[in-house]
Amino acid sequence: MLKIHQLHASIEDKEILKGVDLTIQPGEVHAIMGPNGSGKSTLANVLAGHKDYQITKGTIQYHNQDLLALSPDGRAHLGVFLSFQYPVEIPGVSNLYLLKSALNAKRKYSGLEEIDAIDFLAVVREKMKLLHMDDSYLYRDVNTGFSGGEKKRNEILQLLLLEPSLCILDETDSGLDIDALRIVAQGINFLRNSNRSILLITHYQRLLDYIQPDVVHILSEGKIVAQGDYRLAMSLEAEGYEPFLRKKAGGAS
Amino acid sequence: MAKSNQTLETLLEQQYEHGFVTDIESDTLPPGLNEDTIRTISAKKNEPSFMLDWRLKAYEYWRHLSEPHWAHLKYTPIDYQSLSYYSAPKKQNLKDLSEVDPKLIETYNKLGIPLKEQEWLAGVAVDAVFDSVSVATTFKDKLSELGIIFCSFSDAVQQHPELVQQYLGSVVPYTDNFFAALNAAVFSDGSFVYVPPGVRCPMELSTYFRINARSTGQFERTLIIADKGAYVSYLEGCTAPQRDENQLHAAVVELVALEKAQIKYSTVQNWYPGDENGVGGIYNFVTKRGECRGPHAKISWTQVETGSAITWKYPSVILKGDYSIGEFYSVALTNHHQQADTGTKMVHIGKHTKSTVIAKGISAGFAQNTYRGLVKVVAQAEDARNYTQCDSLLMGNHCGAHTFPYIEIKNNHARIEHEASTSKISEDQLFYLAQRGIDTENAVSMIVNGFCKEVMKTLPMEFAVEARKLLGLSLEGAIG
Numbered sequence: 001m002l003k004i005h006q007l008h009a010s011i012e013d014k015e016i017l018k019g020v021d022l023t024i025q026p027g028e029v030h031a032i033m034g035p036n037g038s039g040k041s042t043l044a045n046v047l048a049g050h051k052d053y054q055i056t057k058g059t060i061q062y063h064n065q066d067l068l069a070l071s072p073d074g075r076a077h078l079g080v081f082l083s084f085q086y087p088v089e090i091p092g093v094s095n096l097y098l099l100k101s102a103l104n105a106k107r108k109y110s111g112l113e114e115i116d117a118i119d120f121l122a123v124v125r126e127k128m129k130l131l132h133m134d135d136s137y138l139y140r141d142v143n144t145g146f147s148g149g150e151k152k153r154n155e156i157l158q159l160l161l162l163e164p165s166l167c168i169l170d171e172t173d174s175g176l177d178i179d180a181l182r183i184v185a186q187g188i189n190f191l192r193n194s195n196r197s198i199l200l201i202t203h204y205q206r207l208l209d210y211i212q213p214d215v216v217h218i219l220s221e222g223k224i225v226a227q228g229d230y231r232l233a234m235s236l237e238a239e240g241y242e243p244f245l246r247k248k249a250g251g252a253s
Numbered sequence: 254m255a256k257s258n259q260t261l262e263t264l265l266e267q268q269y270e271h272g273f274v275t276d277i278e279s280d281t282l283p284p285g286l287n288e289d290t291i292r293t294i295s296a297k298k299n300e301p302s303f304m305l306d307w308r309l310k311a312y313e314y315w316r317h318l319s320e321p322h323w324a325h326l327k328y329t330p331i332d333y334q335s336l337s338y339y340s341a342p343k344k345q346n347l348k349d350l351s352e353v354d355p356k357l358i359e360t361y362n363k364l365g366i367p368l369k370e371q372e373w374l375a376g377v378a379v380d381a382v383f384d385s386v387s388v389a390t391t392f393k394d395k396l397s398e399l400g401i402i403f404c405s406f407s408d409a410v411q412q413h414p415e416l417v418q419q420y421l422g423s424v425v426p427y428t429d430n431f432f433a434a435l436n437a438a439v440f441s442d443g444s445f446v447y448v449p450p451g452v453r454c455p456m457e458l459s460t461y462f463r464i465n466a467r468s469t470g471q472f473e474r475t476l477i478i479a480d481k482g483a484y485v486s487y488l489e490g491c492t493a494p495q496r497d498e499n500q501l502h503a504a505v506v507e508l509v510a511l512e513k514a515q516i517k518y519s520t521v522q523n524w525y526p527g528d529e530n531g532v533g534g535i536y537n538f539v540t541k542r543g544e545c546r547g548p549h550a551k552i553s554w555t556q557v558e559t560g561s562a563i564t565w566k567y568p569s570v571i572l573k574g575d576y577s578i579g580e581f582y583s584v585a586l587t588n589h590h591q592q593a594d595t596g597t598k599m600v601h602i603g604k605h606t607k608s609t610v611i612a613k614g615i616s617a618g619f620a621q622n623t624y625r626g627l628v629k630v631v632a633q634a635e636d637a638r639n640y641t642q643c644d645s646l647l648m649g650n651h652c653g654a655h656t657f658p659y660i661e662i663k664n665n666h667a668r669i670e671h672e673a674s675t676s677k678i679s680e681d682q683l684f685y686l687a688q689r690g691i692d693t694e695n696a697v698s699m700i701v702n703g704f705c706k707e708v709m710k711t712l713p714m715e716f717a718v719e720a721r722k723l724l725g726l727s728l729e730g731a732i733g
Contacts, residue, residue, distance in 0.1 A: 048688050051680075072687035082688050088681045092703025101699065102689035109690065141703070158689065 001025055002166055002197055007058035009046045016042040018222035019058070026165070027194040031208055032201045033233060034219035035241045040201045041085055043219070044170040047199075048082040049075050062166065077109040079165030083155040083172050090142040095154065098142050099124055103161055127160040131187050148175030156187045167191065168199045173207040185210030205237040218244050282339040288312065291438055294339050298407055298441075303418055311427035311437030318431045324594040325623040325655055328536065328563050331501055338439045338472070396454070401485075402447040403458055406474055409445035416447055420478055424507040424544045424571070432503040432538040432565075436472045440505070443474040448483035448514075457713050459488040473504040479514035481547065486517040488716055500525075502561075503538045512547025512574065517555070519712050521720050524560035529618070531590025534562025541568035545577030545603070553580040554597070555711045557720040562591060567625065569598035572606035572634075579608040582708040586701075586724060587620030587652070596626035596657075601637035601667070610641040613705045616652035623655040632663040639668070645675040646704050648697075698724060 002024040009017040016039045024030050034040050046053050047060065049072035060067040067075060090098070103123075104114045115123070128137065131153055143151050152172055159167055169188070173181055188211055192198065200213060208216075208230055216233045218226040218241070226232065226244050236244075282293060291312050295305040320331070396403050402413060410417050427437035448454050479485050489506075502524065508516050518541075527534025537560075543552035554568040564587075570579030581597035599608035608628070616622040622645065630637045645654035656673055678700055686696035701724055702709065709717055 048684075050684055072684060073690050073692050076688055076690035084685065084688075088679070088685045090682055090685070090700060090703055092706035093699055097699070098686075098689070101691055101695065105690040105692070105695070162689070 001061075001063065002199075003059075003061040005059045005061075007043075007046070007060065008056045009042060009053045009058075010056055011042070011053050015056070016053075016222055017046065020219075020222070020224060022217065022224065024166075024197045024199060026197055028215065029192065029198040029200065029211060029213045030215045030217065031213040031230075031233060032199065032217045032219050033203065033205075033236060035245075036203075038219045039222045040219055041170055044082055044085075044168050044199075044201055047075075047166075047168055048072060048080060073105075076164075077106065081159055081162060081164035081167050083152075083159055083167070083169045085170040085174070087143045087146075087151045087155055089144040089146075091144050093142050094138065095140055095142050096124075096138040099138075099158065099161060102158065106162055124157075124161060127157055130160065130190060131157055132183050133157060149177065149180045152176055153180065153184060156184050160187055160191065163191070165195060166197045166199070168201070170201045171203065172200075173202055173204065181207065182210060205233045208233045220245055280340070282337050284335050284337045286312075286333055286336070286338055286439065290338050294439060294441065297339065298410070300410055301414055303414070304410060307422065307427070308438050311434050312439075314428055315431065315434035315438055318434060321431055324565055324625070325621060325657075326563055326565065326592050326594050328592075331536065333435075336501060339441055396456075399452050399455070400449040401452060401454055402445065404445055406440075406443040406445050406476065409476075413445075413447070416478065417445070417476070420476055420507070420509055422507075424509060424542050425505050425540050429540060433505050433540040436474060436503050436505045436540070440472040440474040443476075443504070445475070446477040446485060446487065448479045448485045450481040450483060452480075452483050454483070454485040457486050457488050457716075459490070471500070471502045471504070473502075475504070475506040476509075477507070477516055477518070478509045479511065479516050479550075481511045482513045483511075484515045486713060487519070488713060489518070489520045490523070490716070490719070501536045501538070504540070506539070506541040506568075508541075508543030508552055510543065510545050510547070510550035510552050510577075513549045514547070515551045515553075516543060517553045517713075518543070518568070519716055520554075520556040520558075521712075521716060521723060522556065522558045522560050522564075523723055525562075526560050526591050527562040527589065529589045531562070531619070534591070535560065536563045537561035537566065538563075539566040541566065542571065542598075543569070543579070544571040545574045545579065545606075547577075548574040548603070549576045550574045551578040551580075553582070553711070555582040555708065556584070556595075557705075557708070557712070557723065558583070558585040558593060558595060559723050561593075564591075564593040564595055566593075566595045567597055569600070569627075570608065571600045571602065572608065572637075573602045574606075575603040576605045576607075577603055578606070580711075581608075581610045581612070582711045583612045584615070584705045584708045584720075584724070585613070585622055585624075586615040587617070587622045589618040589620060591618075591620045592623075593621070594623040594625055596624045598627040598629070599639055600627075601630040601634040601639070604633070604635040604637075606634060606637050608639045610639070610643070611707050612641075612643045613708055614643075614645045614654055615648070615701060615704070616645070616654050617648035619651045621653045621655070623657065625657045625659075627659040627661070628669060629661045630664050630667040630669070634664050635666060637664060637667040639670065641669075641671045643671070643673040644704070645673075646701065647675065647677045 004020055004022040007017050007020040008015060020043060032040055042053065055068055062078060065078065100120050107114060133153060143154060146154065152175055172184060176184060200207060200211060212230050216228055216230060217224045282290065288309065291308050295308055425433050427434045446458060477487060508518060510516050524535035524537055545552055552570045556568060558564055568581060572579050579599050585593045585595050587593050596612060597610055599610065610626055612624050614622040614624055624643050626641060628639045628641065643656055647654055654675055658671055660669060662669060682700055683693065683696050686699065702721055709720060712720055
């Protein structure tokens, strides 16, 4: 279970998150929606442990551990996975090598033996099939020269391979055409089970047509201003963020 | 942030793995350099008169030279009279490994050098240079069936004086530079390879060097000759025990490739780099040069330089034969207070000659890393081509990367390309890899090995594994 309590976070002394409360139970899919600059990506980065953000107040508990006390790789080992909005390029490092290193890092943490190259290929190919990816992905340098859609697909491949318990997807739908979106959503749905929590960060409702969330939150100016089920997302699509922002402004006055 | 800095500091503090001194009785000359020193060295080695004459001429020439200071290097002056110029383990003329000092074997084992059956399985023949004298040479018999000579330089002087006399100093004459002259005067031993016409050497030839006796300058000399149509791949790997004083290492390597011959020379250099405050470490002033003496000859240098306090090294190729090819692939890594001034010279003399230079410099800590390269095309070298790529990777804010490309073109039809880049390991890359559960140490190693990939892939397989490990071990740098 993920429990975020009164989270305040800043970057370069500018406060972005101003008291976020959020609880996600195992098996639940939550969506966070909100206009540009509302703090959605900050929340994702803070959960993953990006060091540019300072936590000025609040707590994050994950599986009864203080997540904020852990390094980014420590959080990854605990099962936190962030699918990046803008995955970085790592020239000279083959995707195969990254994928295998990541899986072996996880296995090592769990006290398992490293997987050998042949077994690994079998495992990764099975996941790639789900995402309609061919072998050439393995031999290209990590994200280098990948199109936006290819990068996103590559993130989901890592997600499928590492099978984390908390999946944070930061605008995974942006840059995807409709066919790719369907395939990626299929991959995410494939992972959906009673032990896994999923946090979808998105601008648009269209991803939610494929992955139906249990709870939708609206984030605005660093705070969650509204909550509801997936119908909230549909009303957003119809009316925009404006009514929610007004509501919040009204409440503050 | 504090935590990540701590990790990096721990990485930077990593001890030099090969730092230990083996206690073996040495036959060492008292410090000092004069004509008598040279006569003594030559006599100890029972050399023919042509060798002594050559050494004395070199010494006479060297006496009138002064140490060069054009490189981007700072170091306390070397007192050449305070060094001892000869050191040999006392027990010599060994028939097989059982006669080798067990302590020496132990040293090799600590270094992970396979000196017994493993070599045959690995397909590597080893000529191990311990201090200044070769004490073990393996697989000579197998090679000699093919007419390949692979032995210590001293043995070559005794057994093949005509080859030594013909080729010694023909690529790097003693007049070449200060350190080459010094080497010619006092060199103690090294390796010698001759591959006869049309023979392809069936295994990677390998030499491990190790500096051991305290304050003994190392003056190795290697001569490799590939006769017409021959092929040889030679591996040189170095480690040295930890100590506080600077040690001078002034080696010379000469390669001769005749018509259609190919020489591939690979180095992993891991001399003691000094401690994190810049105390101690090896001064490495090396002259390496190959000559493509006939048409269609090819010489490739690959080097992975991670050690030494000071590196001054420019493996070069003289492209004399028409259609000859020269290649230089380099990774130079400096951390703490290490300084490297390294690069290559490609001299195009023959027609349709081609050269490729790929140099990767990595600096961390307070290190200074300089690429210095010359591409020269003489007037008669029609249709010469060169491609140079020179990339620097910086880790932290206190190190430096410098590039000095020299291009001298006397022929209008030459095609010369030069590309250079400087980059830093990005926080985003480290965060991305950390998010995938990969710790900082492995992430840095992965990024840097990726940066060096084009060079690493030119190394022979078994060497590449070692080099990869070495980069991972010694180059995690100051980030954050």
